[in-house]
Amino acid sequence: MAYKELIKNFQHVRDYMRRFYIYGFKSRSEYDGKSGRSYDDERRRIESWLKDYMGFRNTDEGKNVFISIDSRRQPHNPLYKAMKARSFTDRDITLHFIIFDILYRPSDAFTLAELMDRINDIYLADFSQPVTFDESTLRKKLKEYIALGMVIAEKQGRNVLYRRSESYDLTGLADVLDYFSEIAPCGVIGSFMLDKTPPHRDNFTFKHHYITQAMDSQVLYRLFGAISRRRKVEITFTSRGSSRAHTGQVTPLKIFISCQNGRQYLMAADSKGIISAYRLDYILSVRETITDEDFAGLRTHLNEMEKYIWGANVRPDSKTEKVTFTVDFTEDEEFIWRRLVREKRCGTVTLISPGRAQFTATVYDSREMIPWIRSFICRISHIEFENKELQASFLQDIEDMYRMYGLEE
Amino acid sequence: MIFNEIFSVYYSTVSCIITAALKGKLTDREIMEIIRENAFEESLLTIMPSLKNGRWQLLKKDNSTPLYHSPEIPLSNMEKRWLNAIAADRRIQLFGVEIPTFPDVPPLFTSEDYRIFDSYGDGDNYSDPLYISNFRTVLKAIQEQAPLKIHMISRSGEVMCKKVMPHHLEYSEKDDKFRLITTGGHYETVINMGRVLYCERYRGDFVIYPAQPQDKLRCAELEIQDERNALERVMLHFAHFEKQAEKTGENTYRMKVFYDKDDETEMVIRVLSFGPFVKATGPDRFTTLVIDRLKQQKAMGLHRQK
Numbered sequence: 001m002a003y004k005e006l007i008k009n010f011q012h013v014r015d016y017m018r019r020f021y022i023y024g025f026k027s028r029s030e031y032d033g034k035s036g037r038s039y040d041d042e043r044r045r046i047e048s049w050l051k052d053y054m055g056f057r058n059t060d061e062g063k064n065v066f067i068s069i070d071s072r073r074q075p076h077n078p079l080y081k082a083m084k085a086r087s088f089t090d091r092d093i094t095l096h097f098i099i100f101d102i103l104y105r106p107s108d109a110f111t112l113a114e115l116m117d118r119i120n121d122i123y124l125a126d127f128s129q130p131v132t133f134d135e136s137t138l139r140k141k142l143k144e145y146i147a148l149g150m151v152i153a154e155k156q157g158r159n160v161l162y163r164r165s166e167s168y169d170l171t172g173l174a175d176v177l178d179y180f181s182e183i184a185p186c187g188v189i190g191s192f193m194l195d196k197t198p199p200h201r202d203n204f205t206f207k208h209h210y211i212t213q214a215m216d217s218q219v220l221y222r223l224f225g226a227i228s229r230r231r232k233v234e235i236t237f238t239s240r241g242s243s244r245a246h247t248g249q250v251t252p253l254k255i256f257i258s259c260q261n262g263r264q265y266l267m268a269a270d271s272k273g274i275i276s277a278y279r280l281d282y283i284l285s286v287r288e289t290i291t292d293e294d295f296a297g298l299r300t301h302l303n304e305m306e307k308y309i310w311g312a313n314v315r316p317d318s319k320t321e322k323v324t325f326t327v328d329f330t331e332d333e334e335f336i337w338r339r340l341v342r343e344k345r346c347g348t349v350t351l352i353s354p355g356r357a358q359f360t361a362t363v364y365d366s367r368e369m370i371p372w373i374r375s376f377i378c379r380i381s382h383i384e385f386e387n388k389e390l391q392a393s394f395l396q397d398i399e400d401m402y403r404m405y406g407l408e409e
Numbered sequence: 410m411i412f413n414e415i416f417s418v419y420y421s422t423v424s425c426i427i428t429a430a431l432k433g434k435l436t437d438r439e440i441m442e443i444i445r446e447n448a449f450e451e452s453l454l455t456i457m458p459s460l461k462n463g464r465w466q467l468l469k470k471d472n473s474t475p476l477y478h479s480p481e482i483p484l485s486n487m488e489k490r491w492l493n494a495i496a497a498d499r500r501i502q503l504f505g506v507e508i509p510t511f512p513d514v515p516p517l518f519t520s521e522d523y524r525i526f527d528s529y530g531d532g533d534n535y536s537d538p539l540y541i542s543n544f545r546t547v548l549k550a551i552q553e554q555a556p557l558k559i560h561m562i563s564r565s566g567e568v569m570c571k572k573v574m575p576h577h578l579e580y581s582e583k584d585d586k587f588r589l590i591t592t593g594g595h596y597e598t599v600i601n602m603g604r605v606l607y608c609e610r611y612r613g614d615f616v617i618y619p620a621q622p623q624d625k626l627r628c629a630e631l632e633i634q635d636e637r638n639a640l641e642r643v644m645l646h647f648a649h650f651e652k653q654a655e656k657t658g659e660n661t662y663r664m665k666v667f668y669d670k671d672d673e674t675e676m677v678i679r680v681l682s683f684g685p686f687v688k689a690t691g692p693d694r695f696t697t698l699v700i701d702r703l704k705q706q707k708a709m710g711l712h713r714q715k
Contacts, residue, residue: 005451006419010412022644025654025662048450059655070651070667072579081418081449088414090464096415097427097467100483101476123475127466148415149486149514165483168509175548176504180495183582185523189491192416196482203551205590207581209649218411221487224518240638255523259582261645299521311526328709342531371682378702381709395714400685402707405700 003041005048006087011284014215016042017067017082018281020054021212024066027059049081071209075202077182079214080191094131095141098123099151100164109154109161112139174200182206185255186224188217210262215281222286223252223266229288230295235266236285237278245284251292253302255280256312265312269298275305277312305364307346313365321366321390323347325383326358327376336379343372356381366390377401410487422447422456424482427467430474437461440472490517499535503544525582532585533603543605547589551575556593556615559608561600572611573598593617599671627670630691631680633662639686646679663690677702 007013016039019026028039043065047054050067057064069078102110102118110118112135119138124130142162145151154161170177174197181190183206213220226233236247250268256277257264264280275298292298308320329336331354340349340357347361363369366387373383373394385391402408414420425443429435440460444453460468468474484492493516495501496508534540550557559571574593580586587602593615633643640662644654647666654664668676677698680689689699 005449005455006417022641022648023654024652025656048452051450055653057653057655061656064655066654068651068653069649071649072669083412084416084418084421085449086412086414086417088417088419090459092414093420093423094466096420097423097476097480100480101478104478104481124466126469126475127463129463131466148410148413149489150483167481167483172506173508175552176495176501176506176508179500179504179580180498183580184491184495184498185518186411186491188411189488189517190495193484193488193492195416195421201552203548203577205577205579207579207588208583210645212645212648221411221517224522227522228515228518240641254521255518257523257525258527259525260527261642262648263645306524309526338531342529344530345527370684374684375678375682377681378705379709380706380711383711383714395711397684398706398711401681401703404685404688405696405703407700407703407707 003044004087005045006085007045008087010083010086010218012038013042013045013082017046017079017215018212020046020065021067021069021079024055024068025064027062027064029062045085046082049085050078053078069211071211072205072207074211075178075182075205076191076194077187077211077214079211080181080188083188083214083217084192084195091131091133091137092141095119095133095138099141099145103151103162103164106164106166109163111159111161112142115142115162170197173197175203178202179204182209185257186217186221188214189221208259210259212262212281213257213264216264216283219280219283219286220255220264222288223255223280226286226288227252227254230291231288232290232292233268234287234289235268235278235283237283239282249289250278251295251298253295253299258311263312267302267312267314269302273298273301274316275302275314276316277314308362308364310345310361310363310365311368313368315364318364320362320364322360322362322386323366323369323373323384324358324360325373325376326352326356326381327379328356328381329379330355336376370394415482415485418448419452419456422452423460423465423467424480426456426460427474427476428479430468430472431476431479435472437472440468486514487517489514494518503535503541504548505541505545528583528585533587539607540602540605543608544587544602546608546610547575547602547605548578550610551577556611557608558611559589559600560606561604562606563604568606571598571600572613572615573600574615574617578602625670626667627673627695628692629666629668629676629680629689629695631664631666632657632688632690633664634686634688635660635662636686639683643683643687646683673698 028036053067053069055066055068098119102115116135116138119133142151146153150165152163152165170193177190177194181187181194232249232251234247234249236245238245250270252266252268254267255264256267265277266280267275267277269275305314327336337357340359344359347359350358352358366385367390422444425447426440429439429443441453441457444456448456459465489511492508493510493514496510497516497519501508556572556574559573561569563569573591576590576592579588579590589600589602591598633640651667652664654662657663680687680699681702689696
């Protein structure tokens with residue numbers, strides 16, 4: 001099939017974009033399971049959408065393609081562009097603009113036959129070979145717009161009248177949309193609305209801004225829909241290190257989002273009520289099924305569990321582990337105390353003596369805390385993990401670091 | 410639903426072309442210019458012929474349009490639901506604008522439906538009336554590019570006053586703070602909005618100095634050992650920086666990360682957080698910062714706990 005810039009299904013390109021953006025060191029031959037043609041097409045597409053952010057490097061293994069974006073210097077998430085590349089037919093686009101031109105005012109209401117007449121007699125009359133639309137095509141298109149909430153169908157006697165739903169002037173919301181389209185969940189929806197506002201100055205930028213979430217917007221949108229309707233979902237997902245897809249029925253309860261690495265997790269209960277975390281970037285599809293009458297109880301249970309969740313990991317047996325460590329600081333290093341207080345999450349911090357603070361937390365998975373604890377390296381005077389295996393591993397890692405930099409005894 | 414052609418770049422580009430056609434005689438060159446400005450790199454090859462050869466019957470031979478109005482597409486339920494959701498966000502009041510709400514559709518999400526679990530606990534106080542008032546004054550001054558007189562508390566706790574030209578606001582989700590980035594002085598300055606006591610439009614003479622080139626970008630060279638999923642964690646963690654990565658061995662990778670020099674301490678901490686799986690290999694100045702911390706840690710004798 002000939003190459004096209006637009007695509008029908010986002011899933012395939014989602015995978016490539018993630019690889020180009022997050023890894024960016026793989027050559028064409030390393031894209032396992034993908035044909036060379038498929039790789040070339042996806043690369044060309046992504047390059048067309050994100051040309052300013054694409055880079056290439058020649059290595060012994062071949063040419064490496066990567067996406068490199070300093071998100072602090074971008075007022076708008078460039079990856080949203082990929083969400084705006086859906087393909088369509090010639091009839092789709094022609095009908096789209098003509099329908100909303102006929103239904104220009106919310107008070108303008110027409111029957112299907114009247115719409116047909118106007119399209120053929122007024123809009124297409126000047127074309128030498130006008131497109132022909134039959135009633136069923138038009139009815140189908142109107143039905144789509146009704147489902148999207150953009151057209152309203154009203155019965156008047158034996159006729160159905162179609163009119164547009166109300167429009168809103170978004171001009172005054174430019175700053176609101178600029179800001180929330182970057183920081184709110186499903187921000188790409190704000191970006192769609194920004195496309196309808198006049199050009200304006202960008203008054204916001206974003207630091208520590210993880211933009212990869214854009215690629216999971218469709219999955220997140222469906223999950224929010226199911227959560228708001230208290231429905232169960234059937235999800236298809238892969239796991240780390242495996243491309244094999246699994247399917248499971250779960251009750252989605254809440255989305256956990258990390259602003260320190262950009263990962264998003266679905267917290268969901270299985271049929272036995274056991275709550276687990278599923279990474280959104282591993283979820284391939286979401287299909288709503290039946291209402292879960294126990295939703296409120298399951299969510300209350302999750303809210304209770306949150307007191308013991310450091311990141312997103314939970315344990316099916318609800319067993320917790322205690323972690324305690326102390327950090328030392330001098331009189332003019334008060335900022336360390338403030339750092340502990342602001343970063344403690346579900347833990348507690350106490351000043352046990354001048355210049356010595358103690359952090360304590362009881363969590364399901366103390367392994368999740370290790371990167372944060374390591375960030376206090378140079379000040380840790382004592383550490384105690386209830387999980388002794390982890391304690392040994394933590395101390396061994398510290399020794400390995402000394403060795404790595406030539407600091408061994 | 411999110412991935413729908415009605416939100417596509419092609420549709421919005423065609424919308425711009427129709428608007429331009431309604432304003433007066435439109436040349437092929439002008440159409441091409443609109444496509445280049447609004448669409449993707451290769452879109453010209455599709456949009457232009459589709460409009461010109463009548464596959465999309467929205468432009469006539471003379472580039473006029475059979476449409477009567479500049480396209481105005483109603484909001485979808487999805488957009489209304491998202492607006493309902495952000496209308497309930499505590500930060501919306503900072504903007505001082507009326508957000509349309511849509512009682513016929515539920516919000517897409519509420520604060521109960523998601524949780525950002527690792528943002529810091531000392532974020533700005535968005536419900537403080539003084540903070541809200543200062544934020545609005547600053548945002549208006551940015552929009553109008555007008556100078557400001559700002560009374561604030563310095564890092565050392567002293568009250569001080571600055572006259573600045575506001576440029577933009579920077580928001581950090583991790584810190585949950587807004588910072589005002591200013592220009593007009595010899596150097597760009599950063600003011601934490603949480604430290605602002607009071608601000609007002611400055612009506613006096615304001616001298617704008619030409620910006621001095623600032624060499625703020627630094628590079629850290631790192632070596633990654635892909636154990637315990639370190640590679641993926643590192644790549645995700647540093648994803649928001651401009652970076653270059655390459656494979657150097659069976660399980661080893663080299664990465665260059667470009668960061669702002671003001672964030673060097675944060676960068677050192679972030680590298681240390683990966684333990685023995687990420688080694689700082691250069692430049693010497695950066696490596697020394699990492700090693701110094703390890704030396705201090707070693708002197709504390711923690712390893713003897715083993």
